[in-house]
Amino acid sequence: MNNSRPKVRLSRALGIPLTRKCVKYFERRPFPPGVHGRARRKTSDYQVRLLEKQRLRHQYNVSESQLRRAYDDAHKGTGKTGETMVVLLERRLDATVQRAGFARTIYQARQLVAHGHFTVDGRKVDRPSYRLKPGQVVAVRDSSRTKPPFQLAAAGAHLDGPTAPYLSTELAQLRTTVLREPLRREIPVACDEQLVVEFYAR
Numbered sequence: 001m002n003n004s005r006p007k008v009r010l011s012r013a014l015g016i017p018l019t020r021k022c023v024k025y026f027e028r029r030p031f032p033p034g035v036h037g038r039a040r041r042k043t044s045d046y047q048v049r050l051l052e053k054q055r056l057r058h059q060y061n062v063s064e065s066q067l068r069r070a071y072d073d074a075h076k077g078t079g080k081t082g083e084t085m086v087v088l089l090e091r092r093l094d095a096t097v098q099r100a101g102f103a104r105t106i107y108q109a110r111q112l113v114a115h116g117h118f119t120v121d122g123r124k125v126d127r128p129s130y131r132l133k134p135g136q137v138v139a140v141r142d143s144s145r146t147k148p149p150f151q152l153a154a155a156g157a158h159l160d161g162p163t164a165p166y167l168s169t170e171l172a173q174l175r176t177t178v179l180r181e182p183l184r185r186e187i188p189v190a191c192d193e194q195l196v197v198e199f200y201a202r
Contacts, residue, residue, distance in 0.1 A: 014055050049199035056191045060089045061106045066129060071200045082193030083184040090182050090189075093118065094128035096138055100169045100176035101159040102150070117144040132178050140174035150174055 043051075057067045067089075074084035089095065094109040097118065103109035109128070112118070116126040119139050132138070140150050152158065154172055163169045165186055169176040184193075 014051065014058060046199075046202075049195045049202075052192055052195035053199045056086070056089075056189065056193065056196055059106070059189050059191065060092065060095060061110055062089065062092075062129075068200065071197070075200075082197045085196065086184055086187055086189060086191065086193050087182055088131065090187050091131050091133075091178075092128060093120065093125060093130040093132060093138065096132055096167065096176065096178065098158075099164040100138065100167055101156065101163055101171055102140065102153045102174065102176075104149075104158045108149070112149065117141055117147075117150070134178050134180050137175060137177050139176075145174060 053067070057064065060067075062070075070085050070088045071081070073088055074081045077084050090099075094103075094106060094113050097103050097109040097113060098106050102118075103112055113128045113130075114126055116124055117140055118125060119141055120130065120132065121136055122139075124141065140153075144150055145154075154174055156171055159171075163171075163176075164182065166178065166180050166182040167176045168179050
């Protein structure tokens, strides 16, 4: 069974490749799966907003309740709700692990964090949703450094372009420091977050 197949179907349904592996499949068949995939269907405003919410949710591999919590927290803040929501999701430990190049995908990042391979400021944290603050240091635990995924990470195998400018990453040491909060324009997520805000505000 090809593990990437469900993600390929999901990528086609959402209209964006969710992993690097999905890109080639997605480019070959860039329309939704199923017999009506190529048909032009009229979409309602609700469907457009729902699709955008699903796109954001799956790019961070979060549950509906976790995305709703990020929206609620952002809504209480003073900045633009949509931008703040994406920034809050980007500050999750699993997202940071992926952006630093310690994991190939957000799915792998979540699994590695949940299995207890990371520390934050020297203390083990196994909660992917842990929200990082500027100044905190994320590192692979000493006992995990010899494992194959981290050997690959230290060699730069998981990096897809330069590391995030809001992180100071030492790949060889398998350590990254959060320098500051990310800006929305620096976050490589395909989403019109205003539509997500409209979905929740309806």
